[in-house]
Amino acid sequence: MSPSKSRTAPAAGRPRSQGRVVASRDAAGHLDVDALIHDRSVRIIVCCGSGGVGKTTTSAALAMRAADAGRGVCVLTIDPARRLAQSMGLTELDNTPRAVAGAGADGGSLDAMMLDMKRTFDEVVESHATPEKAAQILNNPFYQALSSSFAGTQEYMAMEKLGQLHGQDEWDLIVVDTPPSRSALDFLDAPERLSSMLDGRFIKLLLAPAKGPARLLSAGFGLVTGAINKILGAQVLSDVQTFVAAFDTLFGGFRQRAEATYALLQAPGTAFLVVASPEPAAMREASYFVERLAGDRMPLAGLVVNRVHDDVTDGIELDEARAAARRLRGAGETETQVAELLDVHVERLITAAREQRERDGFARAHPGVPQVPVTALSTDVHDLEGLRRIGDLLARTGTPQG
Amino acid sequence: MSSTALHVVTGKGGTGKTTVAVALALALAGRGQRVLVCEVEGRQGIAQLLDVAPLPYEERRVASGLGGGEVFALAIDAESALLEYLDMFYRLGRAGKALDKFGVIDFATTIAPGVRDVLLTGKVYEIARRRGEKKDTGPQYDAIVIDAPPTGRITRFLNVSTEVAGLAKVGPIRRQSDSVTAMMRSDSTRVHLVTVLEEMPVQETLDGIAELTAAELPVGHVVVNLVRDALLDEAAASAIDEGSLDAEAVGAVLSSAGLDGSTATTLVAEGRGHLERQALQAAQRALLAESDARTAELPLLDGVDLGSLLDLAGRLREQGVA
Ligand SMILES: Nc1ncnc2c1ncn2[C@@H]1O[C@H](COP(=O)(O)OP(=O)(O)OP(=O)(O)O)[C@@H](O)[C@H]1O
Ligand SMILES: Nc1ncnc2c1ncn2[C@@H]1O[C@H](COP(=O)(O)OP(=O)(O)OP(=O)(O)O)[C@@H](O)[C@H]1O
Ligand SMILES: [Mg+2]
Ligand SMILES: [Mg+2]
Numbered sequence: 001m002s003p004s005k006s007r008t009a010p011a012a013g014r015p016r017s018q019g020r021v022v023a024s025r026d027a028a029g030h031l032d033v034d035a036l037i038h039d040r041s042v043r044i045i046v047c048c049g050s051g052g053v054g055k056t057t058t059s060a061a062l063a064m065r066a067a068d069a070g071r072g073v074c075v076l077t078i079d080p081a082r083r084l085a086q087s088m089g090l091t092e093l094d095n096t097p098r099a100v101a102g103a104g105a106d107g108g109s110l111d112a113m114m115l116d117m118k119r120t121f122d123e124v125v126e127s128h129a130t131p132e133k134a135a136q137i138l139n140n141p142f143y144q145a146l147s148s149s150f151a152g153t154q155e156y157m158a159m160e161k162l163g164q165l166h167g168q169d170e171w172d173l174i175v176v177d178t179p180p181s182r183s184a185l186d187f188l189d190a191p192e193r194l195s196s197m198l199d200g201r202f203i204k205l206l207l208a209p210a211k212g213p214a215r216l217l218s219a220g221f222g223l224v225t226g227a228i229n230k231i232l233g234a235q236v237l238s239d240v241q242t243f244v245a246a247f248d249t250l251f252g253g254f255r256q257r258a259e260a261t262y263a264l265l266q267a268p269g270t271a272f273l274v275v276a277s278p279e280p281a282a283m284r285e286a287s288y289f290v291e292r293l294a295g296d297r298m299p300l301a302g303l304v305v306n307r308v309h310d311d312v313t314d315g316i317e318l319d320e321a322r323a324a325a326r327r328l329r330g331a332g333e334t335e336t337q338v339a340e341l342l343d344v345h346v347e348r349l350i351t352a353a354r355e356q357r358e359r360d361g362f363a364r365a366h367p368g369v370p371q372v373p374v375t376a377l378s379t380d381v382h383d384l385e386g387l388r389r390i391g392d393l394l395a396r397t398g399t400p401q402g
Numbered sequence: 403m404s405s406t407a408l409h410v411v412t413g414k415g416g417t418g419k420t421t422v423a424v425a426l427a428l429a430l431a432g433r434g435q436r437v438l439v440c441e442v443e444g445r446q447g448i449a450q451l452l453d454v455a456p457l458p459y460e461e462r463r464v465a466s467g468l469g470g471g472e473v474f475a476l477a478i479d480a481e482s483a484l485l486e487y488l489d490m491f492y493r494l495g496r497a498g499k500a501l502d503k504f505g506v507i508d509f510a511t512t513i514a515p516g517v518r519d520v521l522l523t524g525k526v527y528e529i530a531r532r533r534g535e536k537k538d539t540g541p542q543y544d545a546i547v548i549d550a551p552p553t554g555r556i557t558r559f560l561n562v563s564t565e566v567a568g569l570a571k572v573g574p575i576r577r578q579s580d581s582v583t584a585m586m587r588s589d590s591t592r593v594h595l596v597t598v599l600e601e602m603p604v605q606e607t608l609d610g611i612a613e614l615t616a617a618e619l620p621v622g623h624v625v626v627n628l629v630r631d632a633l634l635d636e637a638a639a640s641a642i643d644e645g646s647l648d649a650e651a652v653g654a655v656l657s658s659a660g661l662d663g664s665t666a667t668t669l670v671a672e673g674r675g676h677l678e679r680q681a682l683q684a685a686q687r688a689l690l691a692e693s694d695a696r697t698a699e700l701p702l703l704d705g706v707d708l709g710s711l712l713d714l715a716g717r718l719r720e721q722g723v724a
Contacts (some may be wrong), residue, residue, distance in 0.1 A: 051415040081602060182415075182445070283414075312672075315665045324659050337647050338655040339637040341669045344633050344676045350704055378678055380601045 019236040022299045024370075026396065029303035031370035035393045037173070038067040042126075044166065044264070045175045045301070048184045049275035050169035050285040053372075054306035057081050057381045057390060058275050060088065063110055065391035066173055070106035074171040076161060077114045078179050080152065088112045095119045097165070102384055104205045109170065117157040117264065118144045121147040121178040124160060124257075128250050131189055137246045142239040154179040154191030156258065159191050163261040184274065188296065191258050198354040210216050271301040277356035278305050278373075283362050302369055304394065305359055309351045316342070372396065405590045406530040407545040409622065411484070412556040412610065414603040415595030417625035420447040420597045421706055423549035429724035431471030432715060435544035438529065438714060439464075440476045442522045443551060459483075468712075474543075478528075483521040498563065504675035516558075516565035520575055523562055523582045530585060553595060553610040560586040560593070561617045592622030594723065595695075611693050623723045624695045625654040632680050633649040634673060642673050656677050698723050 022042070028031040047059040055106025059165060063075035088100050091113055099109035104110050124136045137143050162340075165174050178187040199234045218388060229237055229269060246400065264270065272293055276286035286303055293300050311351055316324070325342035328335040359371060374393045381390055409424040409430075420441070427439040438461060443449050446456045452464055457477035465473040532542040552558050558565050566575060585591065593614055597607040607624060613705040614621050634642070641647035653666035690697055698721035703710045718724045 033476075093444065103625055182443075312668075315668045318662055320661065324656075326662055328655065328659055333637070334647070334651055335655055335659075337634075338652050338669075340634045340638045341647075341652060341673045344672050345669055347630075347633060348672060369584075378682060 004077070017374070022268075022301050028396075029097060029370070030396060031304070032373040033062070033065075033372060034397075036271060036301055037069055037071065039042065040071075040172065041269060043172065044162070044174050044176065044271070045231055046178065046265065046270065046272045047220065047304075048187055048272060048289060049304075050184050050282050051182055052178050053282050054304070055180075055275050056084070056177045057387070058273065058304055058306065058394070059175045060084065060112070060375075061381070061387040061390035061394060062273070063112070063173075063175040064103050064387045064394065066101075066175070067104040067108040067110035068102075068106075068391075069389075070108040071173045072109055072171050073104075073173045073175060074111045074113070074165055075175040075177070076158070077112060077177045078158060080114055080177075081380070081382065083380070085114060087383040090114050093119075095161075098300055098336055100384075112212075113200045115154070115158055115161055117154045117258050118147045120157040120161050121153065124254070125250065128253050131247075133246055137243065137250075140239055142236070142243040142244045142247070143247075146243075152186070152194040155181070155190035155301075156189050156194050158187070159236045159258060159261040163257055173287055174314035184285050188292065191262075195255050195258055263301050265299050266296065268299065273301050273304055275304045275385055277307050278358045280289065280358065283358045287362060290369060300369060303362065303366075303371045305355075305371055305373045308346075308373040310353055312345075312348050312352050315345060318346060318353075321346050322350070403560070406541040406543050407531060408526070408585070408591040409545060409547045410586075410591065411547060411558070411625075412552045412553050412593060413625075414554075414598075414606050415552050415594045415601055417598050418700075419552070419596050419623075420451055420549050421714070421716075422594070422625050422627060422700070423547050424451055425700075425711050426594075426718055426724055427473045427545075427547045428465060428468060428711055429715035429718040430547070431465065431473045432469040432547045432719060433724065434470040436472050436474075436542070437545045437547060438474045438476060438543045439517050439547040439549065439606075440478050440480050440526065441549040443549075444477070444479050446477065450550060451711075452708070461483040473496070478522050478525045480518040480521040483525045485716050487521065487524065509619075516562060517575065518577070519559050520562045520566055520582065522581045523559065524578050527582045528576075553606050556593065556610065557613045557617050557619065558609065560614075564617075587618050587620065588716055589620070591620050593619055594622040594625055596625045596627050596719060597690075598628045599683040601686065604686045604689050607690065608693055611695055621695055623721075624652070624690055624693075624697045624700045625718075625723065626690070626697055626709060628700045630679060630683065632691045634676060634680075638673070639677055642670065642677060646672075696722070 002198075022036075024032045024035045024401070026035075036045070040353070045062060046061075049055050049057045056079070060077060060080070063073045068074045074083050076097075077085070080088070084089070088103075089098060092098065093116055095113065097113040100110040100112050122138060129137065155178070158176070161173065162176055162317070165171070178184070181187070181190070265272075272295075274286045274289050276282040278282055286328040290300060290303070315321075321342045324337040325346065328342070329339040330336060359373070362369075363371065372394060374390060377389065378387065379386075381387060389398060409423075409426055410421050411426065412472055413419045413422075423439055423441075427437045430437045439448060441457070448464075449455065452475070454462075454464060454475075457475050459477065459479060459482040461474045461476045463472060464475045477646070493695040526546060528550060529543065530541070530546055534540060534542050550556055560653050561583055563576075563579040566579045595607050596612055597603045611621055611624075638647065647670070649666040649670050652669055653663035656669075698718060700714050700717055703713070
């Protein structure tokens with residue numbers, strides 16, 4: 001399927017807009033992940049979703065499968081679990097991609113890295129300022145707080161790193177994991193929040209409290225700085241002032257780079273994969289995110305419904321199984337055991353129905369967005385074999401349990 | 403009771419912190435207590451769970467008539483807390499508004515590390531010290547339950563005075579944070595950790611217990627949530643293991659009960675899967691048992707509504723969490 005223009009505008013009673021959808025469906029109507037990774041015009045895949053749903057696992061598995069399918073892949077992971085990181089050889093935190101041993105076939109290869117946000121920030125400062133100025137910024141306590149703990153810095157730096165990797169032009173596919181934030185939207189919004197904070201009115205006032213129209217406000221400003229000094233201590237404000245003065249000339253460049261990366265995300269070679277677990281909160285987040293992508297004209301590949309439990313549709317039906325379990329229980333030793341097996345079956349059917357309801361709800365709201373379910377494995381995914389199994393499930397070429 | 407009991411509910415994201423916090427509040431109210439449940443992350447999780455309008459920065463009664471107790475709910479946000487705080491200590495009525503206009507509040511609460519947490523916990527501290535309407539009636543609330551940040555951030559959140567140590571050496575924020583930390587470390591506080599029986603959450607819980615303990619914060623219960631009940635008793639489990647309860651035996655029983663005997667293979671495979679999951683749960687449970695923390699278990703229910711919250715509340719009471 002070719003990328004098409006935004007189809008329908010949101011309208012009451014109609015399915016909501018899903019914007020550009022770039023991937024195809026397989027015969028069963030599922031998202032065709034293999035078609036996506038074989039499509040050489042796709043150069044960037046971004047895995048988004050709310051916290052803990054499987055973004056890191058999905059990105060690593062997808063990158064692995066693409067490398068095994070012959071593509072030159074780089075995966076940018078963010079805070080991978082320790083064991084997964086180790087299995088990919090991500091032991092050195094040097095903020096550059098390293099080859100993953102044992103991944104890649106047919107001429108394909110996999111490089112992996114995990115984002116070091118502070119280092120990325122430091123490097124940007126160092127490459128854009130004179131050595132003295134860079135040192136002044138890096139040593140500033142306010143900068144140190146900002147670069148290591150501000151909510152949003154991680155997202156901003158993930159975008160920055162993506163821009164850098166793309167600029168290096170060494171890979172024909174970059175798979176991007178996104179930070180473990182509460183809401184998937186943070187990935188798109190946080191950089192803006194950080195840059196408008198750095199660019200904000202307050203900072204401007206700190207820079208030049210008595211110039212231009214700000215002069216009119218300076219009486220109020222005195223009150224404000226007074227209050228801040230009282231609450232936080234005078235040192236904080238003076239650190240901020242020093243930082244802002246030093247950072248001012250860098251700021252324009254920062255903003256430009258963030259804007260360029262944002263544009264990259266809207267470009268035709270990019271595909272977003274939204275990951276969700278089959279639960280109301282995660283599916284709601286996925287739904288918001290899909291709408292947001294449409295609003296921002298960002299290309300969507302589809303939805304990965306991860307950790308689906310009991311994908312059962314066959315066997316005895318719910319009511320019948322319940323009734324039979326009631327009849328058989330206590331009727332004899334084997335009968336009772338069969339009744340218990342029926343209980344297990346009933347539990348699976350109930351879970352499957354609940355998860356299916358979530359998936360159907362999403363499908364009704366976003367009929368143009370293909371989904372693919374990934375079964376929950378019985379253990380964590382922490383080695384290359386596990387990643388390959390998830391890859392098989394994503395592409396629907398594997399069996400759930402082994 | 404002379405002071406307000408404080409129950410802090412943390413846990414890995416998505417394990418059921420909000421659900422457990424509300425169930426715990428209901429459980430305490432069921433003992434006739436006046437309880438406040440607060441959220442501090444601006445997510446309106448409590449309102450969504452109870453299906454009420456978004457909570458304001460103002461205590462609202464959300465449940466009553468349970469064993470004579472009452473539950474109030476409150477959403478604490480750092481911006482409102484700061485404005486309230488400035489007003490209280492500096493009578494900054496108009497200037498407070500100016501602060502808002504300059505974006506200073508946003509700035510102060512997001513940038514100065516720890517300030518946000520001091521504001522949030524400071525509000526809890528203020529409420530915990532409130533007295534009831536009449537003189538000598540004891541505290542306004544018997545208990546406060548906090549739907550707290552996740553395990554990875556909980557120690558910093560509660561141990562605010564260490565967090566802001568680098569900030570102002572003197573001044574109200576510093577004084578406030580010392581009082582908050584003292585309250586969090588006191589006998590009236592319990593930090594409960596919600597988890598599920600899976601590798602990562604259990605590991606995080608064990609790490610969290612160690613961190614809390616090192617920071618002298620009192621660990622309460624580990625609440626194991628979303629537990630899947632064992633549906634096969636020992637006889638059935640060993641019959642499946644030994645192979646005596648195989649497709650043939652099951653098929654015969656199914657046929658005699660008028661059911662499709664060909665589904666027996668599926669049923670036996672499902673039984674094996676169930677036993678495997680139970681074994682994995684048991685392994686994680688054993689890991690938790692190695693820590694000294696007391697545990698309580700809550701089952702995976704089919705959806706969460708008021709009825710199931712009361713069910714969970716009853717279980718928390720039975721297991722001594724409330
Ligand atoms: N299909 C699956 N079956 C079994 N375990 C899974 C599956 N997908 C993910 N997991 C496990 O779930 C946990 C969370 O996954 P992951 O780290 O990929 O999520 P995330 O969305 O990146 O989380 P965060 O938001 O914290 O970054 C990991 O322990 C992972 O091994
Ligand atoms: N015992 C239970 N049985 C069934 N479902 C449950 C149970 N406990 C929690 N849930 C469900 O699990 C999901 C997550 O629960 P909850 O929102 O309480 O977690 P949380 O830890 O507060 O999440 P977050 O980290 O996003 O704040 C919700 O959909 C909730 O309804
Ligand atoms: Mg992750
Ligand atoms: Mg919650």
